[in-house]
Amino acid sequence: MKRIVLPVNIGVRRCTFMRAQRAAHRLIQVYDRALEPVGLTNAQFALLAYLYRSKGEGLDGASLSALAEFSGLHRRALHRELRPLKASGLVAYAINPDDRRSRAVSITDKGCIKLNEARPFWRRAQTQLRETLGAEAALELDRLLDRALVKLKT
Amino acid sequence: MQILQSVAPIRGIQGPMADEVDLRNMRAGCTCLRARRTTRKLTQIYDRALAPAGLTVNQFGLLANLDGQARLSIGALADLIGKHPSTLNRDLEPLEAQGLVADAADPADRRVRAVVLTRKGRAKLRKALPFWRRAQTQIEEALGVETTLALNGLLDLTSVKLTA
Numbered sequence: 441m442k443r444i445v446l447p448v449n450i451g452v453r454r455c456t457f458m459r460a461q462r463a464a465h466r467l468i469q470v471y472d473r474a475l476e477p478v479g480l481t482n483a484q485f486a487l488l489a490y491l492y493r494s495k496g497e498g499l500d501g502a503s504l505s506a507l508a509e510f511s512g513l514h515r516r517a518l519h520r521e522l523r524p525l526k527a528s529g530l531v532a533y534a535i536n537p538d539d540r541r542s543r544a545v546s547i548t549d550k551g552c553i554k555l556n557e558a559r560p561f562w563r564r565a566q567t568q569l570r571e572t573l574g575a576e577a578a579l580e581l582d583r584l585l586d587r588a589l590v591k592l593k594t
Numbered sequence: 595m596q597i598l599q600s601v602a603p604i605r606g607i608q609g610p611m612a613d614e615v616d617l618r619n620m621r622a623g624c625t626c627l628r629a630r631r632t633t634r635k636l637t638q639i640y641d642r643a644l645a646p647a648g649l650t651v652n653q654f655g656l657l658a659n660l661d662g663q664a665r666l667s668i669g670a671l672a673d674l675i676g677k678h679p680s681t682l683n684r685d686l687e688p689l690e691a692q693g694l695v696a697d698a699a700d701p702a703d704r705r706v707r708a709v710v711l712t713r714k715g716r717a718k719l720r721k722a723l724p725f726w727r728r729a730q731t732q733i734e735e736a737l738g739v740e741t742t743l744a745l746n747g748l749l750d751l752t753s754v755k756l757t758a
Contacts, residue, residue: 451723452658456733456742457636457651458675459749464629465676466756471626486627512631562624569625572755577748578625584745585628591736594638 467569474565478558483521485562486511488555491531491547501534501544530554629752636733643729647722653689654726656682657719660711665698667708676753683707694718 452458471482480488490510494502508518522545525531530551534544547555570578640651649657659674660666668686672679686709689695694715698708711719734742 452726454730454746455655455658455726456730456746456749457633457640458655458658459746459753460629460633460636461652461655462674462676463749463752463756464626464633466753467626467629470756471624482624482626483630486624510631512627512634514634566623566625569756573752577751580744581748581752582625582628584741584748585625585632587741588632588737588745589628589635592632592635592639592733593736594635594642 470569471562471565474568475558475561478554478561480554480558481521482562482565483511483513483517484525485555485558487521487525488530488547488551488558491545492552492555495547495552501546503542503544507545525551639732640726640729643732644722644725647718647725649718649722651726651729652685654719654722656685656689657694657711657715657722660695660709661716661719663711665708665710667706669706671709673757689715 468482471485475482475485487507487510490507491502504515504518507513507522508515511518511521513521522531526533528550529548531545532548534546573581637651640654644651644654647654655675656671659671666674668679668682672682675682677685686695690697690709692714693712695709696712698710700706700708737745
């Protein structure tokens with residue numbers, strides 16, 4: 441009897457990574473488009489918001505590894521997002537006097553103003569998503585993503 | 595998930611920060627950020643599991659999506675996996691160099707780049723399958739099967755609804 445070989449495809453239908461990658465890509469498109477008028481990507485918006493919080497807590501800046509961890513960007517992508525922020529004076533780099541190899545990134549006053557200006561655009565993306573998915577599904581998605589972040593150990 | 599701490603007002607922002615709470619709760623509030631962080635974490639887990647097979651999960655996904663397809667244009671494959679075509683082209687280069695995928699442009703229209711899984715690519719994919727399964731099982735054990743299925747379903751819903 442001839443053995444029927446199913447494409448591997450069928451076996452990997454359960455793959456959570458592939459689904460997450462595709463969904464994240466679509467989400468990034470929606471948020472990036474919403475933030476386009478203020479000239480920020482969603483990743484840059486998130487980085488500024490994180491740095492803003494650090495500043496509010498009286499910290500001198502955030503390390504690159506803390507920023508990578510918060511934003512879910514790998515090193516190269518993180519640098520790509522930070523470069524234009526630095527060029528337009530929204531963030532500044534400082535050398536850590538205790539450890540010259542590590543740099544700390546901080547938000548400038550100009551960066552705070554930009555963040556404030558961008559906020560309604562970001563909120564519009566959140567609203568758009570809620571309307572597209574339905575409020576309940578959007579909440580559940582957030583809840584399950586949070587759960588995954590807490591439960592999954594790398 | 596820890597909620598971001600309260601933030602003192604910062605010089606440079608004019609007017610009342612009526613919804614400053616948005617910024618403090620960035621992590622709690624932003625679905626896009628959550629999705630990116632979760633994807634990053636998943637990438638790390640699957641990458642580690644697939645390392646012995648000599649593939650990243652990104653590469654594994656490309657091969658798996660090409661499997662069972664006659665040929666796929668770069669645009670169609672990019673849509674399927676959720677990537678910019680330019681990023682996808684860059685990701686395909688090492689796979690083509692290893693002979694795991696091959697160029698399969700339509701002879702009638704060479705401008706539309708398309709690729710196909712080679713026999714070698716299919717063998718590589720099959721060898722990698724148990725390593726992928728180990729990672730998937732790890733996810734399902736950490737989250738619970740039901741939660742994983744629910745998460746999978748919502749991720750699919752997001753992709754479908756946002757594509758329209």
